Amino acid sequence: MTTPLTQGDITAEIHEAHQRYAGHLTAGGPVRPHPDRDYAPYRSSVLRHPKRPLLPTGDPEAVELTGPVFGVTDVTELDSDLVRQHPGEPLGERITVTGRVLDRSGRPVRGQLVEIWQANASGRYAHQRDQHPAPLDPNFTGVGRCLTDDQGVYSFVTVKPGAYPWRNHTNAWRPAHIHFSLFGSAFAQRLITQMYFPGDPLFAYDPILQSVTDDAARDRLVATYDHDLSTPEWSLGYRWDIVLDGPSATWIEEGR
Amino acid sequence: MSRPTLPGPRADLAPTPSQTVGPFYGYALPFLGGGDIAPAGHPETVTLHGYVLDGAGTPVPDAVIEVWQPAPDGSRDGAPGSMRRDPVDGAFIGRNGLVFTGFGRVDTDADGHFAVRTLPPGGVPYVSLAVFARGLLHHLYTRAYLHDASGLTTDPLLAALPAERRATLVTTPERAGVHRFDIRLQGDAPHEETVFLDFG
Numbered sequence: 001m002t003t004p005l006t007q008g009d010i011t012a013e014i015h016e017a018h019q020r021y022a023g024h025l026t027a028g029g030p031v032r033p034h035p036d037r038d039y040a041p042y043r044s045s046v047l048r049h050p051k052r053p054l055l056p057t058g059d060p061e062a063v064e065l066t067g068p069v070f071g072v073t074d075v076t077e078l079d080s081d082l083v084r085q086h087p088g089e090p091l092g093e094r095i096t097v098t099g100r101v102l103d104r105s106g107r108p109v110r111g112q113l114v115e116i117w118q119a120n121a122s123g124r125y126a127h128q129r130d131q132h133p134a135p136l137d138p139n140f141t142g143v144g145r146c147l148t149d150d151q152g153v154y155s156f157v158t159v160k161p162g163a164y165p166w167r168n169h170t171n172a173w174r175p176a177h178i179h180f181s182l183f184g185s186a187f188a189q190r191l192i193t194q195m196y197f198p199g200d201p202l203f204a205y206d207p208i209l210q211s212v213t214d215d216a217a218r219d220r221l222v223a224t225y226d227h228d229l230s231t232p233e234w235s236l237g238y239r240w241d242i243v244l245d246g247p248s249a250t251w252i253e254e255g256r
Numbered sequence: 257m258s259r260p261t262l263p264g265p266r267a268d269l270a271p272t273p274s275q276t277v278g279p280f281y282g283y284a285l286p287f288l289g290g291g292d293i294a295p296a297g298h299p300e301t302v303t304l305h306g307y308v309l310d311g312a313g314t315p316v317p318d319a320v321i322e323v324w325q326p327a328p329d330g331s332r333d334g335a336p337g338s339m340r341r342d343p344v345d346g347a348f349i350g351r352n353g354l355v356f357t358g359f360g361r362v363d364t365d366a367d368g369h370f371a372v373r374t375l376p377p378g379g380v381p382y383v384s385l386a387v388f389a390r391g392l393l394h395h396l397y398t399r400a401y402l403h404d405a406s407g408l409t410t411d412p413l414l415a416a417l418p419a420e421r422r423a424t425l426v427t428t429p430e431r432a433g434v435h436r437f438d439i440r441l442q443g444d445a446p447h448e449e450t451v452f453l454d455f456g
Contacts, residue, residue, distance in 0.1 A: 034274045035393035042276075044391030047311035048441050054396075054454035057413060063332060063377070063384050064397060064455055068324055068359030071336025076346045085346075104269050117284030125280040143284045179278060181285065187324040188455035190386055192395060194275040211393050212273045220272055245271035247455050 005043075005169035007205060013041040014210045021213035033220075033245070035211035042207040043168050065247060067187040070113040070147060080146040082158040090140035092121025092159030094235040097223065100152040101182060101242045103189065108152025109244060115181040116144045116156060123162030123176075132164050157235060163202055175202035175209060182242060189246030196222045197238070274394040279318050281388075282363060286320070287339045289350035291362040293323060293374035296353045300328070303434045304383060304400055304427065305371035308364050310391075311442030315368020319389035321439075323360035323372055330378030334358040381405030382425075387439055396452040400437040401426045417451065424450045 017039065021032070037049035057064075083090055097116075101109040119125050119142060122134035126141045144156045161176045177194040184190070196209060203209055212218040220243075229237020277285075294301040304323075308316040326332045338357040342349045351357065360372045377383060382399040401408055403426050408414065414422050427435035443449035 033271050037393050037396075039393055042391070042393065044276075045393055046391075047314070048316065048389055048391035049393075050396065050442055050449055050452050051311075052443070052449055052451075054452050055413070055417075056454045056456065058456070059413065062455065063324065063326060063380055063382070064453075066324075066332040067334070068338065068357065069334045069336055070338065073337050074339045074341060076341050076343060078346060102269060104271060106269055115284060117281060119280075125283075127280040127283055129282075130280055141283065179275075179281065179284070181277075186455075187384055187386065188397070190322070190395065191272065191274060192277050192388055193272055194278075208275060208393075211275075214273075217270065217273045220270065221275070242272045243269045 007169060007171055010041050010169045010172070010207055011205065014207060017041065017210070018213055031214055031217070033212075033214055033217040036213070039207070039211040042211055045211075062188075064188040065186045067183060067185055067189070069111075070183070071111075072147075074113065075145050075147055080144055080156050082140065082142060082144045082156065084157075085141055086139040088139040090120065090137050090159050092137075092140075092162075094157070095160050096155065096157050096229055096231065096235050096237045097178065097195070097240060098153065098155040098229060098237070099223075099240040099242060101148050101154060101184075101244065102152055103184060103244050104246070108150070109148055109182075109184050110150050110152060112148050112183045112185075113181075114146050114148060114154040116158075116178050118142045118158065118178040119161040119164055121159045121162050123164030134162065134164065160197065160236075163200075168207060173202050173205065175200040175206050180242070182244060184244040184246060186246055189244040191242070191244055193242075194221065195240050198222055198225055276390060276393050277320060277388040277395075279390045281320060285361060286363045287361065288348035290339070291360055291370075291372040292351060293325075293357070293360040293372055295351070295356060298375060300375050301373050301433065302376060302402070303371060303373050304437055305369065305434070306436050306438040307368045308370065308387065308389065308439045308441065309368065309444065309447075311444055313444040313447065315364070316389055316441065317364055317366050317368050319364045319368070319370075319387060319392075321362055321364070321370045321372075322386040322388075323374065323383055324386075325358050325374065325377040325383045326379055327356045327358060328375045328378045332358070376402060376405060381407040381411055385439070387441070389441070392441065396441070397455065398439060398450050398452050399425055400435070402435060403427045403429055420448050421451050424448050
């Protein structure tokens, strides 16, 4: 039987990966804004990443330079308000999360679908496979959708999710986060990611967040508390802007 | 409530990093009719199905596959209505049976299997796929080239690949209208790892 992995083991591996990336930058290597798919501190990645390099495709006629569209039939008004989806009020700290979805040129991504899902305030997902012994909340499912407006703005009302344990190693805990799914104008801009809350003491221990080894890139996954977005007697406000990666703007234009 | 203000367009903003889809997307991302891209009863419907496998050859039961493709007439505009909703109770009610949206989304079942029913794309011999999974920190793109599509032999991407790599991108005929397409996230000798694509 193998010895159970401790947080110390994982923290040491996280540190080593950061050191390797620092060396890569020092040697003049390019900034890597995304996680390496091969990131052993997150143990589930070990058998689930390709070992061969991706095949570059410079084809300006590629189908992936266009993408799916969504409209008013795909989203209902209640979808963006996760605290009104049940007869009663969910428990927890009510929050507003809003921001803009932009492409790398800073252009707003208009009328596109934003999807979120999250644990409840106790750190439990409304998912049968989540067996964390924290209470389910009958008034909270934790799923939301909206379309961005003409400025690329999305907005959700929800409750702040709780941290929760997982089994990557002994005493592994995920920092509180909201899962986000985003579409751009090109399928090649597709993004699924997670938004974190500022000042969470669990950041340094979490191999999923730390898989983004670039410090500035990792910081971009953390929302900002914005007092101007807080609503008196109602909710606290967080701001999180999202920039979709993908083919350069000129390439996308050529592909149209 | 004040809304975020608008900065002017800037060149080359730093992108938001990817994170894994995790294990608990199941009540959020899949939707009724997600794999029924072809309008119901359409005589040209083809089924595209397969397994997602890891580097030990074990099926991956917690992956999400998204499909994007041109309509049969070659249009790449897509259309709303993939995840049509009931305005009364918010339930997913499936597509309207007429519009081809070009978009599909299915998750793998407990056997790591996925299936979509669609129409052959116009103008290109392939259906574009994005793969998300627990354990996969950044999604992957691949293409299912339909084995009986015209243009297959002249496709530059396929032509540039050695035969064993090319084979991972081409569907296997099972019976009329049924295409098998397995996705190997990592090579499992002697099985070849699927070719995944980088769009820059």
